[in-house]
Amino acid sequence: MIKKDSPEIMKIRKSVADNVPIEWVKVHHLADYAYFDHSRHVKSGMGCATCHGNIHQQAVVRQSEPLSMGWCLDCHRNPEKYVRPKSEITNMDWKAENQEVLGKELVATYHLNPKQDCSVCHR
Numbered sequence: 001m002i003k004k005d006s007p008e009i010m011k012i013r014k015s016v017a018d019n020v021p022i023e024w025v026k027v028h029h030l031a032d033y034a035y036f037d038h039s040r041h042v043k044s045g046m047g048c049a050t051c052h053g054n055i056h057q058q059a060v061v062r063q064s065e066p067l068s069m070g071w072c073l074d075c076h077r078n079p080e081k082y083v084r085p086k087s088e089i090t091n092m093d094w095k096a097e098n099q100e101v102l103g104k105e106l107v108a109t110y111h112l113n114p115k116q117d118c119s120v121c122h123r
């Protein structure tokens with residue numbers, strides 16, 4: 001079943017009819033002087049929900065975390081507080097039974113050692 005008259009669906013119809021792509025409204029946005037790359041994080045056992053919150057429960061996406069330098073560094077200093085099994089990266093509902101024990105184990109297994117030098121994020 002499709003809500004034909006929904007205003008959101010009208011936007012898609014209009015986009016197709018006018019042949020003009022729908023504009024991507026960026027919600028998460030770092031200043032250009034800070035370098036960030038997803039692949040390194042996702043491959044290191046950092047879950048989407050850790051940095052983006054419970055996106056699956058948001059009708060309209062909002063920024064859940066500050067994305068500030070202090071926020072980046074808190075995790076670069078203590079990745080054991082946040083790391084999860086790589087199989088659970090996209091699982092929005094995952095929770096560790098005992099993060100204190102699991103975190104230390106995974107940091108060792110995945111050989112995590114995030115850098116804190118200025119030049120890592122400011123190139």
Ligand code: HEC
Nearest residue numbers: 025026027028029030036041042046047048051067089090
């Ligand atoms: C370590 C933190 C971190 C993790 C983990 C992470 N992201 Fe991000 N994500 C960010 C940051 C920071 C930005 C903003 C980047 C920029 O502006 O250059 C971003 C931007 C995005 C955007 C663009 C958002 C917008 O508002 O336009 C999408 C989509 C996205 N991430 C999806 C994902 C998905 C899917 C995953 C899991 C597979 C994921 N992210 C995991 C930190 C993270």
Ligand code: HEC
Nearest residue numbers: 035036040044046072075079082111112113114115120121
């Ligand atoms: C939830 C934890 C977490 C957050 C938040 C996070 N990072 Fe990371 N970051 C990591 C881990 C883990 C690695 C991989 C370290 C490794 O492979 O040894 C990493 C790696 C990186 C790298 C590659 C260089 C390196 O250390 O090996 C860059 C660049 C980076 N992060 C930038 C950022 C920036 C910028 C932010 C904030 C916008 C951010 N990160 C937030 C956990 C995090």
Ligand code: HEC
Nearest residue numbers: 029030031034067068069072073076115116117118120121
């Ligand atoms: C893990 C990544 C990371 C590291 C390491 C890092 N920064 Fe940052 N820095 C950021 C992010 C992210 C921002 C904020 C970007 C934004 O607000 O969009 C930032 C912002 C800044 C700003 C602007 C502050 C302001 O108030 O506007 C300065 C200056 C700065 N960093 C200097 C440094 C110096 C000096 C170091 C080394 C001692 C350093 N940074 C290390 C990620 C990092």
